[in-house]
Amino acid sequence: MTESTSAAVTHPIPDRHGQNLYTVDAELQRLLTLYLPDDLRRHMAPHFERLGGLAGGPLDELAGTADRNPPVLESRTRTGLDVQRIVKHPAYVEMERLALSEFAMGAISHRDETFGWQGKMPPAVKYVLFYLFVQAEFGLCCPVSMTDSLTRTLKKFGSPALVARFLPRLTTLDFDELAQGAMFMTEQAAGSDIAATTTLARPGPNGEWLLTGDKWFCSNPDAGFAMVLARVEGGAPGMKGVSLFLLPRRLEDGSLNRYRIIRLKDKMGTRSMASGEIRLEGATAYLVGEQGRGFVQMADMVNNSRLSNGVRAAGLMRRAVAEAEYIAAERRAFGKRLADMPLMQRQLDKLRVPAEQARTMVFQTAQALARSDAGEDGAYALLRILTPLIKFRACRDARKVTGDAMEVRGGCGYIEEWSDPRLVRDAHLGSIWEGTSNIVALDVIRAIKRENSLPVLRAHAEALLAEPGIAPAFATALREAMDRACALAQTAAQEGGEVLARQAASALYHCTSAIAMAWEAARSGSTERMRWAQLALLHRVLPRDPLSPDAVPAAWAASGTPAAVAA
């Protein structure tokens, strides 16, 4: 028992600081037996344990320090040279080292050997690392994810020469050598509507391009490389005229490329990480892929980032719920532990259900990504719909779960020296960047229309429901709900149906996650997980009479599963 844990037992204000976020998370370890091969799981366990230990203590402290000491933009040196740099607090730099170098979170999908493992790691390993890391620090996960996503997009669409030239710096684990990634898309008049991009690209003297224009939101603005959307001068109007470019921060001779960071944003959350505005003044850049295919290629990078956003939302919720559970177990009022009070038990369940749904969707989507990258039939269509589903719903749920978990700590939850306010501030961003909720819900509809994702999702759900151990009555209820969700989504995909996009996205997410949770529960023998699957269906999908107590139907309990408890 750590010093801080024992202090919590004897002190009226409990403090979870010092717990290992991996070893205390029995449910995560159980899920890993389903989603990782045994040898890989055993190989990674000590690394997860080390990160869990850091995230529960030292990393959390670094994150708090970096949050209170945001980056500062300097435009001149003390000798009067106009050289821009972003001064980051040493706490943030140490977190960069941990994420990008020691835990290889930007490079893990692109190197053949990490953590001493032969061959590439599956996406599930990367997302477990993110899931643990983000429980301490959210802001830095954006640059780390952009480094991963930029590298993926460069490898996929860049010319062999471009890849050979720049890939080594993006994938090295040597902290002094590595370059980070960024993504400069948004302009003042072109946020959701990328077709309105006005940044111009003109041919340069040696086959490169020169970019001119203003980018309005640029996270990690001093990254070594950024993917930028720009319009080739004289090209087609609208989306067809937008191309993708790789923009290095420094030129071959080591001098800064011709763009300036105009100012840094004063943000509500992610305060540890710099987001700025950029003016491109004839900056040298390299065309990635085909001219005019910028949006399609950038969509690949954005989809990867959207999935990462879903993972981060799941991690934030896990942190919030685990804090709430700890407080409920340790804090006393009216002579009792909070955890023994029926109304508190109900509230904790209401926090756990969305947090567990998101965790399930992380693994389901990671699995679909692995299958899609392996070229498995139908896997891309599945990935294409699961990605906006998790981005849409998990990010929205994280806002509520972090806010409601804050209340479990009582007054202390509102005080900045605890993790709760930071979690709440950070959680709100997930629904805005990388596509707002409306835009991402519309992307679910696009996946249905363009990739015919709905029958694939339905078939996937059916395969999960075939797992023995799910009570037939519960399986029937899940199947019927999924059918209705698919019918709603189909209507949303018809002409004039877009007003239903959010409702349909929520319904698909809730049904898919409840079904996958039931599958996980049946596979792992977890009665607790089966109960959360039941509550997800009961509370988040099925109609309820607000004037009567809600109880899980007794018939939903499988043989061998204890009768489900009313929530």
Ligand SMILES: Cc1cc2nc3c(=O)[nH]c(=O)nc-3n(C[C@H](O)[C@H](O)[C@H](O)COP(=O)(O)OP(=O)(O)OC[C@H]3O[C@@H](n4cnc5c(N)ncnc54)[C@H](O)[C@@H]3O)c2cc1C
């Ligand atoms: C902290 C932070 C960091 C960011 N970092 C980056 C970055 O690194 N790189 C980058 O390129 N961008 C970045 N962004 C920008 C972010 O991705 C955009 O702000 C976001 O995509 C929305 O664009 P917008 O701000 O122009 O809003 P708008 O597009 O103007 O949207 C305003 C509202 O209109 C709604 N809306 C728009 N179109 C529709 C529609 N068809 N139907 C219904 N509703 C609609 C939206 O949902 C939203 O609610 C960042 C933003 C923030 C806050």
